Amino acid sequence: MARPTIADIAERVGVSKGAVSFALNGRPGVAEATRARILQVAKEMNWRPHSAARALGGARADAVGLVIARPASTLGVEPFFAQLLSGLQAGLSRQSVAMHLMIVEDVEAETEVYRDWASAHRVDGFIIVDLKVRDPRIEVLEELGVPSVVLGGPGRHGSLSSVWADDREAMLSVADYLAALGHRRLAHVAGLPEFHHTQRRMRALRDSSRRLGLAETVSTTTDFSDAEGAAATRALLSRARRPTAIVYDSDVMALAGLGVAGEMGVRVPDELSIVAFDDSVLTRIAHPAITALSRDTFAYGRRLAEVMLALIEEPERRRDVKTATPRLVVRESTAPPGAWQGD
Missing domain, CATH: 1.10.260.40 (lambda repressor-like DNA-binding domains)
Known part of the structure; x- marks a missing residue:
């Protein structure tokens, strides 16, 4: 028709x-x-209304764009993104604003979507996730001039607005806690190395090693999948002097690591402590329940929506919003290292 x-x-x-x-x-x-x-x-x-005609008339699209360059199969099992998107859409819906979501293969495809949607006036603003160390998307969005909010920081996002939590401060709190328990060999199963927050977490652990006088700290990067999280855990636990505690950059990888420890006969927490950077129902129902850095991710998404809507109303006013640092929730997966693991 x-x-x-x-x-x-x-x-x-x-x-x-x-x-x-x-x-x-x-x-x-x-x-x-x-x-x-x-x-x-x-x-x-x-x-x-036709989008092109609406653009010529200066009318709003009443929609915000979110384009994610990650494998859809990985995103589908991450509670963090599910909660973030729920909070984001809830915040936008209060103003009857829709969210256009697209999952693409890479950053090149992502930037093409930005150009297409901006030229067709499909959206009034963009939300950018997975901030990178050298992020080519920032220059593109600055050039397009569409109100844009980056989820991530501090810094590395040019003149664009941002909403962020302090990943460095969170990782320091984990290292301090594990060191206080007596752990001296810590490992970190991290996410993608090009991500800004991955680098901040890795640097924080290295700094903690010197500050706390730890015997060894090591970070290994992954794609956030359960498969790579399990493989990294297997490699770490196969070392002659394996770590006494492992920090995972996601709840999914922490759960995979817990499974590998059981498979290899390494008891948690007696022989290995495990901490997840994200908290979710997965960490709470695991056995043992996993110690995790917790935050209200739904509220985080809703705050992101609020900043996006405010920026659409006043695009000339740049915003840099720091949210609460995730807090450590101690559960049964962490304990002092066994005496046999002493340095």
Whole structure:
């Protein structure tokens, strides 16, 4: 069925196309009874404004774009993203703003979507996740001039606004806790090395090693999947002097690591302590329950929506919003190292 046009509405109501345009755009010059009839017919015909025409008229799209360059299979099992997206959409829905979500293969495809959606006026703003150390998306979005908010920081996002939590401070709190328990050999199963937050966490652990006088710290990068998390754990536990504690960059990888420890006969927490950087139902129902850095991810997403909406209203006002640092919730997966593991 052809998309209904202003001309179609005008023909059915028996008025001019100009009158229909005035009524649909809320402009004066049309009798209230006629306006009501036009709006009713437009609703019955399921009329929607064309994006190109809307752009020329300066009208808003009432939508925000989120493009993610990660494997869909990995995202599908991450509670963090599910909670973040739920909070984000809840915050946008309060203002009747939709979210256009697209998952693509790589950053090149992501930037192409930004250009396409901006030129077609599909969205009023963009939300950018997975901030990279040298992020080519920042320059593209600055060039497009569409209001954009980066989830991540501090820094590395040019003139764009941001919402972030301090990953460094969070990792330091984990290292301090494990060191206080007596651990001296710590490992870190990290995410993708190009991510800004991955590098901040890795540097924080290295700094903690010197500050706390640890015997050894090692970070190994992965793609956040359970498979790579399990493989990294297997390699770490096969060392002659294996770590006494492992910190995982996601709850999914921590759960995979817990499974590998059981498979290799390494008891948690008696012979190995495990900490997850993300908290979720996965860490709470595991046996033993996993010590984790916890935050209200739903509220984090909602705060992101609030900043995005505020930026759309005042695009000239840059915002840099630091949210609460995730707090450590101690559960049964951490304990002092066994005496046999002493240095």
